[in-house]
Amino acid sequence: xxxxxxxxxxxxxxxxxxxxxxxxxxxxxxxxxxxxxxxxxxxxxxxxxxxxxxxxxxxxxxxxxxxxxxxxxxxxxxxxxxxxxxxxxxxxxxxxxxxxxxxxxxxxxxxxxxxxxxxxxxxxxxxxxxxxxxxxxxxxxxxxxxxxxxxxxxxxxxxxxxxxxxxxxxxxxxxxxxxxxxxxxxxxxxxxxxxxxxxxxxxxxxxxxxxxxxxxxxxxxxxxxxxxxxxxxxxxxxxxxxxxxxxxxxxxxxxxxxxxxxxxxxxxxxxxxxxxxxxxxxxxxxxxxxxxxxxxxxxxxxxxxxxxxxxxxxxxxxxxxxxxxxxxxxxxxxxxxxxxxxxxxxxxxxxxxxxxxx
Amino acid sequence: xxxxxxxxxxxxxxxxxxxxxxxxxxxxxxxxxxxxxxxxxxxxxxxxxxxxxxxxxxxxxxxxxxxxxxxxxxxxxxxxxxxxxxxxxxxxxxxxxxxxxxxxxxxxxxxxxxxxxxxxxxxxxxxxxxxxxxxxxxxxxxxxxxxxxxxxxxxxxxxxxxxxxxxxxxxxxxxxxxxxxxxxxxxxx
Numbered sequence: 001x002x003x004x005x006x007x008x009x010x011x012x013x014x015x016x017x018x019x020x021x022x023x024x025x026x027x028x029x030x031x032x033x034x035x036x037x038x039x040x041x042x043x044x045x046x047x048x049x050x051x052x053x054x055x056x057x058x059x060x061x062x063x064x065x066x067x068x069x070x071x072x073x074x075x076x077x078x079x080x081x082x083x084x085x086x087x088x089x090x091x092x093x094x095x096x097x098x099x100x101x102x103x104x105x106x107x108x109x110x111x112x113x114x115x116x117x118x119x120x121x122x123x124x125x126x127x128x129x130x131x132x133x134x135x136x137x138x139x140x141x142x143x144x145x146x147x148x149x150x151x152x153x154x155x156x157x158x159x160x161x162x163x164x165x166x167x168x169x170x171x172x173x174x175x176x177x178x179x180x181x182x183x184x185x186x187x188x189x190x191x192x193x194x195x196x197x198x199x200x201x202x203x204x205x206x207x208x209x210x211x212x213x214x215x216x217x218x219x220x221x222x223x224x225x226x227x228x229x230x231x232x233x234x235x236x237x238x239x240x241x242x243x244x245x246x247x248x249x250x251x252x253x254x255x256x257x258x259x260x261x262x263x264x265x266x267x268x269x270x271x272x273x274x275x276x277x278x279x280x281x282x283x284x285x286x287x288x289x290x291x292x293x294x295x296x297x298x299x300x301x302x303x304x305x306x307x308x309x310x311x312x313x314x315x316x317x318x319x320x321x322x323x324x325x326x327x328x329x330x331x332x333x334x335x336x337x338x339x340x341x342x343x344x345x346x347x348x349x350x351x352x353x354x355x356x357x358x
Numbered sequence: 359x360x361x362x363x364x365x366x367x368x369x370x371x372x373x374x375x376x377x378x379x380x381x382x383x384x385x386x387x388x389x390x391x392x393x394x395x396x397x398x399x400x401x402x403x404x405x406x407x408x409x410x411x412x413x414x415x416x417x418x419x420x421x422x423x424x425x426x427x428x429x430x431x432x433x434x435x436x437x438x439x440x441x442x443x444x445x446x447x448x449x450x451x452x453x454x455x456x457x458x459x460x461x462x463x464x465x466x467x468x469x470x471x472x473x474x475x476x477x478x479x480x481x482x483x484x485x486x487x488x489x490x491x492x493x494x495x496x497x498x499x500x501x502x503x504x505x506x507x508x509x510x511x512x513x514x515x516x517x518x519x520x521x522x523x524x525x526x527x528x529x530x531x532x533x534x535x536x537x538x539x540x541x542x543x544x545x546x547x
Contacts, residue, residue, distance in 0.1 A: 003540040005527040006496055012477055013497045015393040022402035023385050029406025030381060033413050034374045 025263060028275060031307055184245060184325075190336035191245040202229050207338050211240035214339075215348050231342035232349050246288045248311045248327050251303070258284040259301070267304065269326060274304035274312050287316065295320025362426035366419045377416060381409055384427050387498065388434050394497055395438055404441055408434045428500060428507040435490065435508065476532035483530065488523035491516045 183194040192205040202214040214229040234240075255261065260280035267276050279285055282301035287293060295318030304313035315324040343349045360368075362380050369377035388408060392401035412433045419429060481489055487509060494505040506516035527533050 003537065005524055005533060005537065006492075008477055008533070008536060008540070009481065009492060009527070010496045012474060012481075013394065015390060016398040018386075018389040018393060018398055018402050018405065022405060023389065025402070026385065026405035026409055027378065027381065030378065030409035030413060031374075033410040034377075 021263065028307075035310075185334050185336060186245045187334040187336055189244070192336050205336055205339060206240045206243055206245075207336055209240050210234075210338070211243060212339050212342050213348075230349055231339040233339075233342040233344045234346065234348075235344050236346040246291050246325075248330060251288050251291075251311045251314055255279070255285055255303075260284075261303075264302075269304060269313055270328070272306060272312065274306055276302065276304050278302050282316070285316075288314070291316065291323060291325065293318055293321040293323050361424035363419070363421040363424045366416050366426060367421055369413075370417050377413055380426055381412075384430050387427060388430050391431055391434050391498055392438070394493070396441065400441070404434075404437055408437050411437060423507065425504070428504040431494065431498060431500070431508040432510065473536060476536055480527050480530040480533045484523050484526055485519075487511070488519045488526065491519040492523040492527075495520065 185192050185194075189209070190205070190207050192203060195202050204214065205212040211234045213232050213234060215232050216229055258281055261277045262280055264276040264278045266273055268274070279298075279301035282298040285298055285301050287298060291314070293316070297318065298316050299319055300315070300317040300322070302315040303311060306312050310330060311327065312330075313324070313326045316322070360376075360379075362383065365376040365380045369380070385405070389401055389405055392404055392408070395401075396404065408430070412430055415433070419426065423429070481493070484492070490509055491502070491505050494500045494508055495502065500508065502516050502520060503513045505520075506513040509516065511519075528537070
């Protein structure tokens with residue numbers, strides 16, 4: 001047989017094949033582009049993601065008004081501290097740094113039992129064989145991919161629920177107290193935080209810029225929860241400033257290429273398959289607004305996104321503290337109401353001096 | 359099974375999973391197409407951009423063609439042209455010929471293996487359209503008609519490009535030596 005030029009050229013056909021995870025990553029980029037494009041809005045099936053876009057229009061999400069002048073508090077963490085008792089609240093408002101350590105307690109292994117009902121439940125349906133061969137840590141997100149992910153999350157409505165799990169920073173000795181797992185419900189700027197029973201089970205809310213806190217009128221300073229809690233509307237000017245909850249659509253806004261996000265793999269969180277990224281240079285990421293924790297720059301940052309690149313879980317830590325937030329029910333309408341019967345006062349109500357809450 | 363054209367039509371109508379299905383059908387081929395031209399690492403980085411561009415332009419897809427692979431190769435080629443143009447001058451791989459339709463990396467590829475070096479040098483001396491027609495047929499197993507689709511040219515033009523490419527290769531000194539060597543060895547057996 002005569003070898004001709006076509007056959008010779010054919011000998012150059014072999015090329016190093018792409019790694020399986022590269023195909024997966026490319027699909028991630030594609031899905032991000034789809035989200036940006038707003039293709040979901042044209043769909044009629046009632047998936048969570050479709051409802052999201054239908055509510056918000058093409059990729060639009062509610063833009064919060066400027067929040068300048070907020071204190072650099074720990075957002076929800078600060079609000080949660082408030083629930084524990086006015087003493088903790090007063091400490092946080094007296095200019096101390098984040099009081100989150102006061103609610104950081106114990107194990108990082110606690111797992112919320114809540115089932116998610118989140119957008120982005122559609123799967124490509126072609127990935128299981130690929131996922132089995134994913135090599136962790138092998139892909140660095142490029143700047144273009146990060147841009148796409150950021151853009152895609154604009155389609156997320158900032159409402160839903162979340163579970164906050166204080167964690168130990170890597171290498172730290174576990175604290176003896178049980179984890180204070182906080183359940184958060186949020187809608188726009190309004191949110192409410194339910195403390196764990198171990199921390200008294202109280203609740204705090206921010207509604208239309210006003211702070212409402214459940215306190216123990218018998219002992220508002222120590223927060224010893226032994227009596228029925230009463231709602232207190234803190235009417236001090238700016239009482240709710242700085243107490244915010246992060247909009248999951250903006251969580252990745254501070255992530256630049258310098259963060260060195262690496263693809264870790266796929267993980268199932270609350271029954272939902274998510275893609276996990278790990279920052280190799282977490283110090284380059286400013287703590288997300290509402291998730292600021294004390295202890296210096298971030299030493300750990302992990303983020304999990306669904307197939308629509310919507311942030312479903314984020315975990316961060318400094319040298320001193322750690323925090324994991326798992327979002328649920330994103331885009332589903334939530335109502336955060338002004339608590340009935342709240343006592344309006346610039347000071348926490350107390351029965352210690354008057355015999356009845358004032 | 360739905361054709362690529364049908365799936366793209368559904369995608370335009372709002373069924374985005376339909377487009378993912380198209381991608382899944384052709385990702386290995388398009389990934390290999392990229393890898394043969396820029397290496398595995400860059401190919402992995404460009405693949406997502408190819409899908410993104412393809413998704414953005416799916417509305418212009420001519421659905422009289424049931425198979426989308428040539429179209430996706432065309433999108434990949436345009437992505438490669440942008441990629442080559444964007445390479446910094448200091449990058450050794452950017453030392454490439456500036457052909458009419460865009461930058462081209464062939465003269466700068468690996469020369470470690472003599473035979474490959476001769477082949478690649480010979481390919482590098484072809485015009486881009488000649489080389490693309492040739493490699494789409496030999497490497498990507500496309501027909502002349504599909505190669506023409508990829509490159510947006512009439513089939514007759516693609517046929518002429520292929521003929522010119524083969525003729526040019528045969529007349530390249532290094533290729534002449536190679537062909538003589540290979541066929542000479544064969545004949546002695």
